[in-house]
Amino acid sequence: MACQQFDLVADFLDIPDNLRDRLKLPRRALTVSIPVRMDDGSTQVFTGYRVQHHLTLGPTKGGIRFHPDVTLGEVAALSMWMSWKCALTGLPYGGAKGGVCCDPGKLSVGELERLTRRYTQELIPFIGPQLDVPAPDMGTNEQVMAWIMDTYSLQVGHCVPGIVTGKPVGLGGSLGRRESTGRGVAYLVSRAMDTLGIPADGATAVIQGYGNVGSVAAISLAKQGVKITAVSDAFGGIHNPQGLDLMALNEYVAKNKTVVGFPEATSVSNAELLLLPCDILIPAALERQITGENAARIQCRILAEGANGPTTPEADVILSQRPDIFIIPDILCNSGGVIVSYFEWVQDLQSFFWGEGEVLDKLFRILEQAFGQTFQLHKKRGVSMRFAALSLGIKRVWEAKQTRGLYP
Numbered sequence: 001m002a003c004q005q006f007d008l009v010a011d012f013l014d015i016p017d018n019l020r021d022r023l024k025l026p027r028r029a030l031t032v033s034i035p036v037r038m039d040d041g042s043t044q045v046f047t048g049y050r051v052q053h054h055l056t057l058g059p060t061k062g063g064i065r066f067h068p069d070v071t072l073g074e075v076a077a078l079s080m081w082m083s084w085k086c087a088l089t090g091l092p093y094g095g096a097k098g099g100v101c102c103d104p105g106k107l108s109v110g111e112l113e114r115l116t117r118r119y120t121q122e123l124i125p126f127i128g129p130q131l132d133v134p135a136p137d138m139g140t141n142e143q144v145m146a147w148i149m150d151t152y153s154l155q156v157g158h159c160v161p162g163i164v165t166g167k168p169v170g171l172g173g174s175l176g177r178r179e180s181t182g183r184g185v186a187y188l189v190s191r192a193m194d195t196l197g198i199p200a201d202g203a204t205a206v207i208q209g210y211g212n213v214g215s216v217a218a219i220s221l222a223k224q225g226v227k228i229t230a231v232s233d234a235f236g237g238i239h240n241p242q243g244l245d246l247m248a249l250n251e252y253v254a255k256n257k258t259v260v261g262f263p264e265a266t267s268v269s270n271a272e273l274l275l276l277p278c279d280i281l282i283p284a285a286l287e288r289q290i291t292g293e294n295a296a297r298i299q300c301r302i303l304a305e306g307a308n309g310p311t312t313p314e315a316d317v318i319l320s321q322r323p324d325i326f327i328i329p330d331i332l333c334n335s336g337g338v339i340v341s342y343f344e345w346v347q348d349l350q351s352f353f354w355g356e357g358e359v360l361d362k363l364f365r366i367l368e369q370a371f372g373q374t375f376q377l378h379k380k381r382g383v384s385m386r387f388a389a390l391s392l393g394i395k396r397v398w399e400a401k402q403t404r405g406l407y408p
């Protein structure tokens with residue numbers, strides 16, 4: 001998907017054929033074996049990856065995913081999208097991504113810590129505050145980032161908070177980072193609603209994936225008056241056309257570790273949830289959810305891509321024939337996370353920390369600019385919002401490579 005998107009944009013930008021691989025292929029891709037002593041005394045070997053897409057504009061940046069379906073190809077695609085996302089939002093980074101093929105829900109806290117520390121140990125020659133700075137993604141959280149920071153710091157002999165972002169605030173994390181991706185999604189949805197003339201009060205939203213991104217987006221939108229009518233997780237979904245009580249839902253999820261079984265809602269499958277009528281549809285879980293098979297049948301006005309890569313190129317072709325749907329593409333829609341990660345990194349390097357108001361103000365200003373530039377190109381050149389966002393990101397990296405002399 002990432003390569004197909006790149007090739008279309010490269011044609012539009014007239015990037016010479018013989019130089020396209022320079023932009024497309026990752027600079028480095030690392031596969032590691034991670035032996036972990038399990039609680040029952042056995043040893044299990046997990047496979048982990050870290051892909052750094054380009055280092056032309058600064059260190060590489062991107063999350064680490066713990067999920068059973070992680071593959072090297074997926075991580076490479078996610079690293080490429082990180083590059084275009086950072087360039088679109090003007091951050092001084094190349095893209096990276098990491099992943100470990102495991103099911104974090106089935107590991108004890110001790111097993112998870114040993115796995116994280118051993119994975120970090122394997123990455124140590126390749127990461128660093130000026131080289132590659134990991135962050136959370138699906139299946140990882142602040143605690144995992146704290147273990148990464150601790151493992152790295154023990155190795156080099158002093159405390160290095162700038163090695164990861166998305167850490168607990170008490171260890172040099174930034175105020176607002178935990179909520180930043182979901183808040184950014186909600187900010188851009190409200191910009192899209194303004195643009196389309198949809199009043200927030202009474203609008204409805206359906207969210208696939210009620211994790212960090214999905215749950216914060218839900219709360220932020222509900223504060224604007226939007227009714228959240230359906231949400232889901234890996235176990236299934238729930239639906240209430242009158243709107244879900246999010247306070248009660250969050251208490252239920254904290255206790256039961258799933259949205260499934262929440263009272264005052266009917267159950268719905270993840271596939272059915274995507275087809276529910278709503279004003280705003282937010283995929284906030286895995287890639288390839290809106291496909292050639294279901295794209296013609298989704299019933300929203302705004303498709304806000306909280307997840308990375310939720311829409312396949314086949315679906316994009318179908319959606320291009322549906323002017324009734326406004327897409328906020330992933331590299332724009334979920335960029336709030338990496339933007340506040342950038343703020344966290346800057347604060348760590350300076351050992352000087354900002355208030356939450358300052359973080360949010362700077363976040364919304366960057367989102368506003370990226371939304372404005374993408375929307376302008378979309379209108380001016382008659383290209384989709386995704387194409388416009390990718391073009392802006394790819395063009396900036398391409399220009400930087402040319403200015404540096406193409407081979408850095």
Ligand SMILES: NC(=O)C1=CN([C@@H]2O[C@H](COP(=O)(O)OP(=O)(O)OC[C@H]3O[C@@H](n4cnc5c(N)ncnc54)[C@H](O)[C@@H]3O)[C@@H](O)[C@H]2O)C=CC1
Pocket residue numbers: 063136137138139140181208209210211212213214232233234235270284285286287306307308334335337338
């Ligand atoms: N955490 C962050 O700061 C950022 C995350 N993202 C993207 O947002 C998406 C979600 O990430 P997080 O919220 O951080 O992860 P998370 O691990 O906090 O939550 C993921 C949610 O998706 C659910 N899920 C997993 N498989 C599913 C499936 N097959 N169908 C439906 N739901 C499923 C999980 O049960 C969980 O509720 C991912 O695509 C990630 O790459 C993008 C930018 C930043």
Ligand SMILES: O=C(O)CCC(=O)C(=O)O
Pocket residue numbers: 061062063064082085133134135136137165166308334335337338339341
């Ligand atoms: O915060 C970061 O550095 C990266 C977050 C991430 O993985 C993403 O934007 O997909």
